[in-house]
Amino acid sequence: MQITSQTFKANTVKALADVDLQRALRHVEKGFIGKRQKAADALPEFDALRDNAVEIKNHTLKHLDLYIEAYVAKVEASGGKVHFAEDADHARRIFLDIAKRRKAKTVTKGKTMISEEIGLNAFLEENGIVPVETDLGEYIIQLRGEHPSHIIAPAVHINRDQVEADFRKFHVHLDPERDLVRPETLLSEARQILRQKYGEADIGVTGANFLIAETGTSVIVTNEGNGDLTQLLGKCHVVLASLEKIVPTLEDTAQILRVLARSATGQEMSVYTTLSTGPKRTEDEDGPEEYHVILLDNGRSGMLGTEFEDMLRCIRCGACMNHCPVYHAVGGHSYGWVYPGPMGAVLTPSLIGVDKAGHLPNASTFCGRCEAVCPMRIPLPKMMRHWREKEFESHLQPKAARAGLGVWAYLARRPKLYRAAVSYAMPALKLLAGRKGRFRSLPLAGGWTKWRDLPAPEGRTFMQAYAQSGHGDPK
Amino acid sequence: MTLNGMIDGAPSTAPAQTTPTVALFVTCLVDLFRPSVGFAAIKLLEDAGCKVVVPASQTCCGQPAYNSGDREDTKAIARHVIETFEAYDYVVAPSGSCGSTLKKHYPELFANDPAWHERAVRFSQKVHELVSFLTDVRGVTEVDAALPATVTYHDSCSGLRELGIREQPRQLLRTVEGLTLTELPEADVCCGFGGTFCVKYPDVSNAIVGKKTKHIASTGADMLLAGDLGCLMNIDGKLKRENNGIEVRHVAEVLAGMTDKPPIGGKL
CATH class of the missing domain: 3.40.50 (Rossmann fold)
Structure with a gap:
């Protein structure tokens, strides 16, 4: 997909003016936060489980090579195949090879962000293969020709009315007079259409929330059951997953599952938690004939051992974006690539380069709410700051901002000079403001005064006033 | 009195019997825009039985540089703040943001510099945000103020x-x-x-x-x-x-x- 992270600022201006989007975004704020809080409060050991989950992932990342090796051996023992994909292009080629061999015409798809990361749908279409998204949200945005704006609620930027209009526009074989007012009727219409697709599909694609080294199993968590139908009714199941999805054991998976849905939607568990191990065995009544895992690196192994390694603990629950004031204001598409919100602000520069995604780690107030709710305790603000350090080192930030900062830092390191400068500047600024006590505009402060007044200073600095207050000289 | 309330390097949470010396970290915004907050802080600290000093060579905690990715300037500023304030019993700031920079981020800033890291950790234990210092360290439970609003x-x-x-x-x-x-x-x-x-x-x-x-x-x-x-x-x-x-x-x-x-x- 086209990267527009470079134009983040322009993207946000557009998003802020988009009335439908702003209406839809209110659901993020209202919906997810309370539900997560309730789920966390209802489980006294929630924080201990988070610590556990962190430990499991840290341990796995430290020995990732060994666990990948063990995982591959188990998948192959169960009759499946693991393909290593270095980057997006490699992953697409692997997929196309499988599809060609199977003479695939239709591919059904459960929810997978890796598919977005490698741009699979557009690539399939170019190669004459029809991708069919089966997750309701994904199905809706596929109809609209859009990309997910949220990693677990891909169509969260769309309102019910828009979905109704889209269904009427695209489902032309259905009665135009039909009643589509209630969300449930929309759901059942989509379900009716998708049910026909599962069996016809040559390949069923899913993502994976976990890849279990102990058993060679891939795990998906869903709420609609579409993932199960996708992977069971297709003749060939292809799992798209990135390599940090590996966990050592089934027990570890169960531990992390306890924080995943609670952090994401506030559910104790998602409606379906489905484990797949290899293709259909002779004694099985159904299941896919082939089972493939495309294990994507795409820059992740380069994060190991760096200040960004903690990011590989991410389990894609979406809690960070659900609690992010910036995400609430501008939505996921503003971030300009696959992963939005705080996790995207850290991950995107790692995957596509900080030269392209430099805005994202800067567009944060560092309010810390993301880190506070992250089930994997990923220090998101700290890592965004690391990206800012990289940008500073590489002179990627705007020149004027850097120059301003340079002058300020020069003064801040020289107390006498600083004191002399501010002792003249602040009383002067007060005089300039006059009796109003504030500025509606001020040269060089346009970023501030575009939307806000600037309170005028009281006059003398504290240090001046203190020296003259009879408290004695500052020491 | 220089180490009042310090047990094993950590400040005691019990109200001190003697008069501790508190160095006021004014914060740059209070210094420049709202000196009243600095004077209010002094009154509250004195009412809580502290002797307040205002180190003259303070400027800023370094956050603008720190959050802009300028780690070297931040470190230089941090070293200056630590040198200026570390001798006092407590360092108190009328700001959670600046207080947290001094308390939580300075040690992290020097993670790869053992000598300064240790100094930053020792310093950080003395740092408090104003209101929580009053309640949690000085045991203040009420204030002498009125405001019909x-x-x-x-x-x-x-x-x-x-x-x-x-x-x-x-x-x-x-x-x-x-x-x-x-x-x-x-x-x-x-x-x-x-x-x-x-x-x-x-x-x-x-x-x-x-x-x-x-x-x-x-x-x-x-x-x-x-x-x-x-x-x-x-x-x-x-x-x-x-x-x-x-x-x-x-x-x-x-x-x-x-x-x-x-x-x-x-x-x-």
Whole structure:
């Protein structure tokens, strides 16, 4: 997909003016936060489980090579195949090879962000293969020709009315007079259409929330059951997953599952938690004939051992974006690539380069709410700051901002000079403001005064006033 | 007295019997824009039995450089702050944001410099945000102040999430004579200030502070309080632009009973 992270600022201006989007975004704020809080409060050991989950992932990342090796051996023992994909292009080629061999015409798809990361749908279409998204949200945005704006609620930027209009526009074989007012009727219409697709599909694609080294199993968590139908009714199941999805054991998976849905939607568990191990065995009544895992690196192994390694603990629950004031204001598409919100602000520069995604780690107030709710305790603000350090080192930030900062830092390191400068500047600024006590505009402060007044200073600095207050000289 | 209340390098949480010396970290915004907050802090600290000194060579905690990715300048500033303040019993700042930079981030800044790291850790144990210092270290349970007004309180992010400041200001505000405290909906959500964020991304910042001012207006309070001047200037600037006349002050001004001066951004 086209990267527009470079134009983040322009993207946000557009998003802020988009009335439908702003209406839809209110659901993020209202919906997810309370539900997560309730789920966390209802489980006294929630924080201990988070610590556990962190430990499991840290341990796995430290020995990732060994666990990948063990995982591959188990998948192959169960009759499946693991393909290593270095980057997006490699992953697409692997997929196309499988599809060609199977003479695939239709591919059904459960929810997978890796598919977005490698741009699979557009690539399939170019190669004459029809991708069919089966997750309701994904199905809706596929109809609209859009990309997910949220990693677990891909169509969260769309309102019910828009979905109704889209269904009427695209489902032309259905009665135009039909009643589509209630969300449930929309759901059942989509379900009716998708049910026909599962069996016809040559390949069923899913993502994976976990890849279990102990058993060679891939795990998906869903709420609609579409993932199960996708992977069971297709003749060939292809799992798209990135390599940090590996966990050592089934027990570890169960531990992390306890924080995943609670952090994401506030559910104790998602409606379906489905484990797949290899293709259909002779004694099985159904299941896919082939089972493939495309294990994507795409820059992740380069994060190991760096200040960004903690990011590989991410389990894609979406809690960070659900609690992010910036995400609430501008939505996921503003971030300009696959992963939005705080996790995207850290991950995107790692995957596509900080030269392209430099805005994202800067567009944060560092309010810390993301880190506070992250089930994997990923220090998101700290890592965004690391990206800012990289940008500073590489002179990627705007020149004027850097120059301003340079002058300020020069003064801040020289107390006498600083004191002399501010002792003249602040009383002067007060005089300039006059009796109003504030500025509606001020040269060089346009970023501030575009939307806000600037309170005028009281006059003398504290240090001046203190020296003259009879408290004695500052020491 | 230099090590009063220090046990194994950690400050005791029990009120000290003797008079500790507190070095006031004024913060650059208070120094430049709102000296009243500094004087209120001094009064509150003196009322709590402390001797207050104001080291003259202080400038800023270094956050603008730190959050812009300029680690070397930040370290230089941090070393200067530590050298200037480390000899005192306590270092207190009327800001959760600057306080947290000194307390939480300085040690991390020197993670790869063992000598300075140790010094930063020792220093960090002396650092406190003003209101939580009064309640948690000095055992203050009430203040000598009166204000016949309904106020609401915004929790600034760093104080709330990095230093755990939530109940302390509310607890003291409830002891201000004549004051009614009404809770602000979504008080724990960022106001959109974020230091340089608010000028780097003014449109996004505006959308965030716009939600904040709506919530503030919904309380019907006469006055908005918070513990960080950055947030206060941002919120006040937006309220004024919306022609909302609600007064905005730092919580220390109210707790110290020093509300005779015009509020932030108010007419002189």
